[in-house]
Amino acid sequence: MAPKRFHEQFDQIQRALPDVPLAMGPDDSAEFIYEKGVVLARDGEEAHLVENTVRTHFTETTGLVADHVRRGAPQTNRSGITRIQVGDPGHGDRTADRAVAGALRSLREAEGRAGRRLVSRNHVVSIAVNACPGDEPVPAPLTQPPNPAPAGGTYDPVGAVGVLVVDTGLMHDHGSYPLLAHTEGDLQIRETDPDGILQQYVGHGTFIAGLVAAVAPNTEITVRNTLNDAGAILEDQFGEKLFDAVEQGGWPDILSLSAGTSNGRVDGLLGLDGFLRELRAQRTLLVAAAGNNASATPFWPAAYASLPDYADAVLSVGALRADGEFGACFSNHGAWVKVYAPGERLISSLTGFDAPVPYVYQHSTYEACRYGFGYACTCRSPRHTGVLSDGSGKPDQVMFEGFASWSGTSFATPLVAGLVAAHMTAHKEDDPRAAARQLLTANTEFAEVRGAHVPALRPATWRSVPVGPA
Structure with missing residues (x-):
């Protein structure tokens, strides 16, 4: 089924x-x-x-x-x-x-x-758009290095670029992963169910923080657990929670947000009006995921990047497939998506490394790409049976020991946030919005997404993975 x-x-x-x-x-x-x-x-x-x-x-x-x-x-x-x-x-x-x-x-x-x-x-x-990331996480062996691999450079708390991740909270043992040793913020409220099984989307914020740290070692990363309840929150509460998140430690240089919604309109979310107007008056750059509906319909708040009043303050990010040459099957697209980055089968820390933790798949994979693509995408590979999709079979269970492979615009977004932060460090640029403009202006890399030639940012330490036919 x-x-x-x-x-x-x-x-x-x-x-x-x-x-x-x-x-x-x-x-x-x-x-x-x-x-x-x-x-x-x-x-x-x-x-x-x-x-x-x-x-x-x-x-x-x-x-x-x-x-x-x-x-x-x-x-x-x-x-x-x-x-x-x-x-x-x-x-x-x-x-x-x-x-x-x-x-x-x-x-x-x-x-x-x-x-x-x-x-x-x-x-x-x-974060559960359509309503999921590009797929569910897959265990990655500890012998397999993260992708992207950690970039060169050192962490200097005095000159570090401030990156705020608004997402699910950090895993309790996130500090056992060296890249996250100095990451601060909120812990995930409930990591496992009563049977000790990792809950869905737990580790999402930790995975994102690991990607930022890999691309930009000289970052002061803070993670807020605003989206702990299945990665979901009502619009009228979200605006207020965003204010809470930025005011706990002051407005950051970069806000990485891998959540949103479409609304069938082209003028944004009423519940975020107040926050976006305040963002515009600050110096913070919002780097936001374009969403995983495989749609050209604007997805908010990422699509604020296409509105003239917010074009400087918001950068929307779509996902490239594992080879980095074309758009991932699930990625939203359109003129409102300003840049694309690898977002398929990235490897980062999902859990800490203190003890293995089991996970039961919630969704079954498909026989063919649900969006009609002809490569071996995450819709169908690797194969697994999920408890929510098919009641006739036993769902697959795996063990996570730290690293995971995961896909979605959720994860292309922190790569771009990290690249902007790394540019600030390398060029001694204090203005994150200026750094984003400079980075995109100097960029000469492109990819093909739905027949369009689009700007693409690929971290130097990211490794492309060949994709075969379906």
Whole structure:
């Protein structure tokens, strides 16, 4: 039985957020996940307008109960967002929410007059896009060096470039990997289930930190565990959590973010408006993953790189396949993706090295690439059976002893963040945004993605891996 990856991940995210009724959007598609019965608006007059417009719409044109429409208590959060309940979250199934759809329709005329969006779904922002990284991790032997291998250079705490990774937390024994000996931040809250099995996405943040450190040894890496719950968080909470992350240690030079969502629009996420406006006023460079939907649909916040107001502050990253010549089958693409880097079968530290830990695969591989590519991609290789995909067979279990091979735009992103940091160190450049511009301007490497000639950044210590036919 072929796995239904998006539905499998939807169920997993729903279990991680048990008190939040979720729906698939805009219908039973794999575009995004959002909270049922709730919309978002900016605080103040706009929230009042949205509430009144939706209530009037429901009273006059639908059978929904207008009394369900109510604003949440006034908030003082830095994101400037108000949650408005527009219907019974228990109404309907996970494939539709006509209350939210009706609320969005009722504001179209008002949005046209205002010249901007006034209302939004409350999307789930996640590392689990479509809804997963390019694949699940595969154990890599300790005799096999990481890829990319550690670059030359030393760590100098005085002049180190500050890199903040907002992701899952660090494994408790991450310091047993020499490259992460001086990495700081939050630990993963729950690494294993009651049976001692590594939970899905645990190690994601540790893997990313290891990639940054390999490419740019002179970095002060901090990891925040903002995305511990199956790598997922609601949009209205995410903006506030990003503020928390940057303010704990001050705005970093580089913020590496391997999470996001599409929303069917080209103007960003309402819940991140406040954070992105503040980011623009800072000197921090946001390096963000383009997502793994194999789609040209903008994926946020990475797609802010295509908006003129944010083009200098955000750098969006797509993934190349293991040979580095073409786009990975899963990578999102389009003019809004500004650069590509290797993102298939990279090797880094998933767990610490203190003791082996078992992992049970959640998803089965496919018989053929689910996106129609003809090379031996991670959709189908290496073969394994997952517990969520096929109840007829025993799921495969493996042991992790430190290193893993993993794929996704999640991991192309820290390579680019590391390359920008390494450029800052090598050229004594204090401005990360200037360093990114210089790096891309001087870059002469390209790859082919969906027939387009695109900029590609490949770390000097990264080793290409031949890819054979499927």
